[in-house]
Amino acid sequence: MQIDSATLYVFVKELKQLMAGAQVRQIHQIDNRIMDIELFCPSAKPVHLICNTHTPPVVYISTKGKKQNQYAPSQTFCMTLRKHLEGSRLSHVEQIEMDRILAFSFDRIEAGGAIVTKTLWAELLPASPNLILTEGDTIIDACLRGKKLDRLLVPGETYRLPENTSRMDFMKFSKEEIRNILDYNKTGDLSIEKWIFGTFNGFSRFLVDEIAAMTNVPATALLSSLTKEEEEALLSAIEHMQKAIAGSSVLHMYAGKKGKHIVCPIPLSILGKEIGTAPVIPWMEQAAEDAGGTIAASLKEYQKKIHTLIKREERKLKKIEEEMKETERTEQYKLWGNLLSIYAYEKINGRKSMTVDNLFNDPPTKETIPVDPLLSVTANSQNYFKKYNKMKTRLVMGQEKLDEGKGKIDYLQDMLYFSQTVKTKKDLDALKEELKDTGIEKLGGHKSVKGNKKKNKNEPSLATLTIDGFTVLMGKNSTQNEYLTLHKAGKTDLWFHARAIPGSHVVLLTDGMTVPESTLEKVAALAAWNSTGKESGKVDVDYTLIRYVKKIPNGPPGRVNYTHQRTIVAIPTDVK
Numbered sequence: 383m384q385i386d387s388a389t390l391y392v393f394v395k396e397l398k399q400l401m402a403g404a405q406v407r408q409i410h411q412i413d414n415r416i417m418d419i420e421l422f423c424p425s426a427k428p429v430h431l432i433c434n435t436h437t438p439p440v441v442y443i444s445t446k447g448k449k450q451n452q453y454a455p456s457q458t459f460c461m462t463l464r465k466h467l468e469g470s471r472l473s474h475v476e477q478i479e480m481d482r483i484l485a486f487s488f489d490r491i492e493a494g495g496a497i498v499t500k501t502l503w504a505e506l507l508p509a510s511p512n513l514i515l516t517e518g519d520t521i522i523d524a525c526l527r528g529k530k531l532d533r534l535l536v537p538g539e540t541y542r543l544p545e546n547t548s549r550m551d552f553m554k555f556s557k558e559e560i561r562n563i564l565d566y567n568k569t570g571d572l573s574i575e576k577w578i579f580g581t582f583n584g585f586s587r588f589l590v591d592e593i594a595a596m597t598n599v600p601a602t603a604l605l606s607s608l609t610k611e612e613e614e615a616l617l618s619a620i621e622h623m624q625k626a627i628a629g630s631s632v633l634h635m636y637a638g639k640k641g642k643h644i645v646c647p648i649p650l651s652i653l654g655k656e657i658g659t660a661p662v663i664p665w666m667e668q669a670a671e672d673a674g675g676t677i678a679a680s681l682k683e684y685q686k687k688i689h690t691l692i693k694r695e696e697r698k699l700k701k702i703e704e705e706m707k708e709t710e711r712t713e714q715y716k717l718w719g720n721l722l723s724i725y726a727y728e729k730i731n732g733r734k735s736m737t738v739d740n741l742f743n744d745p746p747t748k749e750t751i752p753v754d755p756l757l758s759v760t761a762n763s764q765n766y767f768k769k770y771n772k773m774k775t776r777l778v779m780g781q782e783k784l785d786e787g788k789g790k791i792d793y794l795q796d797m798l799y800f801s802q803t804v805k806t807k808k809d810l811d812a813l814k815e816e817l818k819d820t821g822i823e824k825l826g827g828h829k830s831v832k833g834n835k836k837k838n839k840n841e842p843s844l845a846t847l848t849i850d851g852f853t854v855l856m857g858k859n860s861t862q863n864e865y866l867t868l869h870k871a872g873k874t875d876l877w878f879h880a881r882a883i884p885g886s887h888v889v890l891l892t893d894g895m896t897v898p899e900s901t902l903e904k905v906a907a908l909a910a911w912n913s914t915g916k917e918s919g920k921v922d923v924d925y926t927l928i929r930y931v932k933k934i935p936n937g938p939p940g941r942v943n944y945t946h947q948r949t950i951v952a953i954p955t956d957v958k
Contacts (some may be wrong), residue, residue, distance in 0.1 A: 385440055385506065385666070386586040387480050391553070392630050392647045392662045394477045394484065397443070400426065400663065404472045406488065410453040411460040413814075415525060415683075417513060419463070420447065421472065431486075432670070433504050435525055436683050439511030441484060441504050442666040454811075462515060462523040466490075466500050473499065478543065480551035480584035482506040507544060516541045552582035553628065557621045564613065568605045574616065575601040584627075588650055593619045595652050623648065632659040681810065685801050692794045699787045706780040708773065715770040717742065718751045722763035730755055730762075792884075793860065793938035799884035799914050800859045809858060812842075816861045816939070844870070845886075849908070849957060850901040853891040856912060860940035863887040864933070867942060873929040876902075878909040881922040881949065885913025887940065889928070907955035916954050923952045 385393075404421040407428065411417055419431040430444040456464070470490035477484055484504040492498045500522070503514040513525035514535060524535040533542055552560070567577050574594075578585050594601040597615040599608070608616065630647035635658045638644040644653060645665065717740070725738050732755045740749040753762045797816075804810050842865050845856040855870065857863035863886065867877060871889045876897065878888040888909040890897065902925065910921035926947040934941045 385438075385482070386646075387477075387482055387584040388586060388589065388627050388647050389633065389645060389662065390482060390484070390506070391477055391480065391584070391627060392633070393441075393666060394475055396631065396661070396663050397475050400443070401429070401431075401472055401475070404429075406467050406470050406472070409460060409463045409468060410448070411456055412448070412452075413454050414457055414459075417460060417463060417525070418448070418453070419467070433502075433513055434670070435511040435513055437511060437686070438508050439482075439504075439506040440666070440670055441506060442670050443663050444667050459513070459523055459525045463502075466515060466517075466522060467502070470500070479549065480553055480582070481549070483543065503541070505544065510544070514541060549581060549583045552584050552620065553624055557617050560620060561613075561617055564605060564617070570606070572605050573602050574599065574605060574608075577605055586646075588644070588646060588652065589623065591652050592648075592650050593623065596622070631661070633662050633665055634659055681801055681804055681813075684813065685798060688794050688798045688801065692791055692798070695787055695791050695794065699784060699791075702780055702783050702787065706776065706784075709777040709780065712770060712773040712777060715766045715773060717749070719763050719766035719770055721749060722751060722753075722759050722766065726758075726760045726763065728759050730757070730759060789934060789937050789941055793941055796860050796863075796884040796940060803858065803912075812859055812862075816859050841865070841870075847957070849890075849904050850898065852893075852895075852897065852901060854905055854908065855889045855891065856908070857887045857940070860938065863940035867928065867931055867940075868933055871928045873927065875928045876905070876925055877928050877931050877944070878905050878923055878925045879944075880910055880913035880915050881924045883914045883921075885909065885915070888912065903950060903952065904955075904957050906950040906952040908957040910952040910954040911956050913954075918954065920951050921954055923950050924948070925950065 401421060401423055404423045407420040407422050409417065409419050412432075415435045417433045419433070420428055421431055422428050427445065428447075430447055432440075432442050432444050434440050434442075467488050467490075470488040472486060473489045474487040475484065476487075483506065486502040486504065487499055488502065489497050489499050498517070501516050503512075503516065505512045505514070510530050511526075512530070512535065515522040515524070519541050521535060521537055521539050521541045523537050527536050529535070532545065535541075555563070563581060564577070567581070572580075575590050578590055578593075590601050593616065596619040597612065599612050599616060603612075626648040633645040633647060634649050634656050636644045636646075636650065636653040636655075637657055643657070644650075645660070647662075649656060720742075721738055721740060722736070724741065725736070728736065728738075730736075730753060733753065734755055735750050735752050736759070737748055737750045739746040751762075753759070754765070757765070797813075801813055804813055842857075842862045844862055844866055845858055847854050847856075855866055857866045866889055867887045871877065872891070874894060875892055876890040878890065879885060886909065888905060890901075890905050906923040906925065909923045909925075910916070910918075913921065915921035924944070924947040926944050930946045931942050931944045934943055
């Protein structure tokens with residue numbers, strides 16, 4: 383859900399009325415990038431100010447709190463907010479220069495009876511969202527610490543607004559002032575839309591197109607080409623838009639693509655017939671929930687990271703493959719070294735190549751060998767043997783790196799698949815724990831897996847169902863897959879997995895009994911359903927005894943090799 387500046391303007395206006403003098407009761411975190419600030423309002427029920435810095439970022443008011451066990455354990459930034467803001471009163475809310483930056487000012491009486499004001503900055507910029515707490519112009523803490531472009535966002539540093547706030551708030555200027563700004567920019571090849579977007583905050587693509595429709599002047603028209611009548615029409619349209627936004631208290635809704643609604647605080651003739659209006663505060667809450675709420679936002683962030691890591695590993699593989707092209711000549715270097723050692727009695731005599739009989743062929747064939755004219759035949763032979771040994775080593779190491787890289791990509795593909803199956807916060811928490819424990823940047827090496835075993839004292843929650851009287855267990859992420867296959871299942875149990883594609887490990891507990899063919903087919907259909915082949919008509923599913931399934935040494939969680947398998951061509955079915 384992307385919120386534009388004009389919608390945010392109306393939201394802030396309504397927020398000021400709703401939460402004037404509201405007191406901060408409690409602060410929780412939903413995850414490390416989503417804060418929940420509970421506010422007691424004198425004239426209304428307690429509400430929750432939700433600040434979400436996932437992409438796309440959003441701030442909204444919710445009337446529905448969460449149960450205590452639904453919040454994530456508090457981390458550093460949440461603890462900082464509690465320390466500095468709990469018990470304070472919300473004294474002011476401001477939208478900075480009509481940009482997607484909000485400033486929440488909180489007042490609290492502290493030691494000595496002094497009223498101290500602290501400001502929570504919500505930077506809702508898609509490229510770099512953040513929450514920053516300041517006192518004066520000094521940063522107390524930031525939700526996402528570090529260097530962001532030209533700014534250092536760490537405790538003790540001076541807080542500065544992002545660069546794009548150098549644009550101006552068009553709501554603050556009179557018609558004549560905007561005329562002066564326009565006159566100043568008439569030189570050069572500056573179009574109306576470039577002038578508006580480059581000079582002012584607050585204009586969306588829809589608003590600029592609406593101005594073009596109101597004036598009958600294309601947005602691409604040059605400022606220098608405008609007639610007096612067109613210039614006056616442009617200024618009047620901007621003035622009209624100012625008044626309309628300032629006086630708006632609802633959002634006008636229009637049908638968008640893929641069933642999504644487009645909203646704007648003023649009517650837009652360019653979008654056709656209006657399908658309704660909605661109060662901004664409840665609409666933003668509903669829109670956030672309809673977008674999947676915090677679960678969807680978190681998943682989107684993780685999936686983006688996984689995609690980035692996959693691309694990075696693919697680039698590494700490509701580089702390794704390019705480096706290994708020279709190893710194709712490994713055996714040739716060996717041959718040349720051997721041939722030159724046979725003809726060591728020959729003289730180079732300034733030649734750059736030697737043609738000799740290849741005695742390893744029957745009958746012998748001619749072989750032309752490049753040589754260094756400054757070295758002896760023996761020295762050239764030794765150089766080729768050195769190259770051969772070097773290439774042989776590179777070949778072995780390169781192949782190991784290729785195998786390792788392919789294993790990492792397979793693991794990341796598994797992670798991507800499992801992230802797409804998440805529907806509950808419990809599943810999301812399990813995914814986040816796996817990313818944390820295995821170390822997504824290090825991609826789950828031997829140490830990570832070992833640490834995982836120690837940390838997880840409780841058994842993972844496996845999906846369990848009964849098929850034809852047999853118990854069937856299934857992993858819902860890579861860590862669960864590993865636990866199920868390598869620790870939970872017995873040697874005589876049967877292991878199922880969709881061949882060569884990401885999916886769940888599925889284990890049928892045999893209890894020493896013979897399993898009917900019809901049951902095997904049902905379990906195979908379940909394994910096919912819980913894989914990336916779910917939408918395919920048919921999926922090859924391999925199955926074998928657990929004793930024949932082995933973990934790939936030092937591989938990421940859930941990555942295994944197996945033998946003695948049989949294959950069932952299964953139709954993906956959600957077996958109940």
